[in-house]
Amino acid sequence: MSNFTNVTVLGTGVLGSQIIMQAAFAGKNVVAYDIGQEQLNKLPARWEWIRGHYRNDLAGYTDEQYDAAVSRITVTTDLAEAVGSADVVIESIPEQLELKKDVWAKVGAAAPDHTILLTNTSSLRPSDFAGATGHPERFLALHFANTVWRNNTGEVMATSFTDKKVFEDTQEFARQINLEVFPIHKEIPGYIINSLMIPWLFSAAKLYLAEAADPQVIDHDWKVSLGSPRGPFEVFDIVGFNVAYHIIMGGPYAEMKPFAEQLKAKGMDRGRTGLGDGIGFYEYDEQGQIVRPNPDWVIYGD
Incomplete structure (x- = not known):
């Protein structure tokens, strides 16, 4: 199959919403699914936030193109309805293995026989929940980078169960939604980019955690020393606290749990999860530019 018209995205959070718009802007009809109407009600504001970035970052952008993309998006809290006509399903839900198994079992039972089943898991091993779909030969990973309209990588990773043609078709789909494709032929948690x-x-x-320095000092040292455009805490803000929290809590990272607890208490519980909320380790203006370090994370005020 080479014409992927109908795309369903499961999860409408920071990255899920970006994936939805990436596909819709490329001309696909997209169904956005989430578990509650409260999450879906946030999407119109999210589209306007993303619009500003598209306008600044994409050559040839027009508001007419963007409005047409928004018109191709429909929303639902009914999972069976969401996947019933899908050519491609992309899952972008929290990094919890049992949750993914449960959702994929329901998707596998409801999706058409031709549907390609894709996970955007950041750190889990796709083969650990491929069987839950009932169709492991059609299941694999398509991993997106945050700010996907600009950092438009598509890491396509097969499992040992994935049919070779499905692996190739997924690469074609990724190109159709304007991703630069990076095929990964052997399964590894974290793909290429997250492994690094x-x-x-x-x-x-x-x-x-060791109270060696404030986040902005650590970032600045990294950027000056390596010539990098961003430091690690700026990247945490782009990734989003929720993603980092679930990676820590769901993986072999016991020594990082005190940091996860701080992400939750200082950030997630207060709706301050990074760039998408306008505040994380830093405070941001409407254009996504840093205004100042977030005082909640400052130890010394250097």
């Missing part, structure tokens, strides 16, 4: 990035982020978090 997670240890780096956690090293920065350990410096903070």
Whole structure:
């Protein structure tokens, strides 16, 4: 299959909403599914937030194109309805293995026989829940980077169960939604980018837990020393506290749980989960530019 018209995205959070718009802006009809109407009610404001970034970052952007993309998005809290006509299903729900198994069992029972089943899991091993779908030969990973309209990578990773043609078709779908494709032929948790990035982020978090320096000092040192455009705590804000929290709590990262607890108490419980909320380790203006470090995370005020 080479014409993927109908796309369903499960989860409408920070990255899920970006995936929805990425597909809709590329001309796909997209169904956005979430478990409650409260989450879906946040989407119109999210579209306007993303619009500003598209306008700034994409050459040739027009509001007419964007409005047409929004018109191609429908929303639902009915999972069977969401996947009933899907050519592709993309899951972007929290990093909890049992939750993913439960959702994929329901999707596998309701989706058409031709549907490609894709997970955007950040750190779990897709083969650990492929069987829950009932169709492991059609199941694999398509991993998106945050701010996908700009960092438009599509890591396509097969499991040992994935049919070769489905692996190839997924790469074609990724190109159709304007991703640069990076095929990964052997399954590994974290793909390429997260296998490199997670240890780096956690090293920065350990410096903070040890009270070695404030986040903005750690970031600035990294950027000056390596010539990097962003430091690790800026990247935490882009990734989002929820994603980092679930990676820590769901993986072999016991030493990082005190940091996860702080992410929850200082951030998630207060609706301050990073760039998507306008405040994380830093406070941001409407254009997503840093205004100042968030005082809640400052130890010394350097």
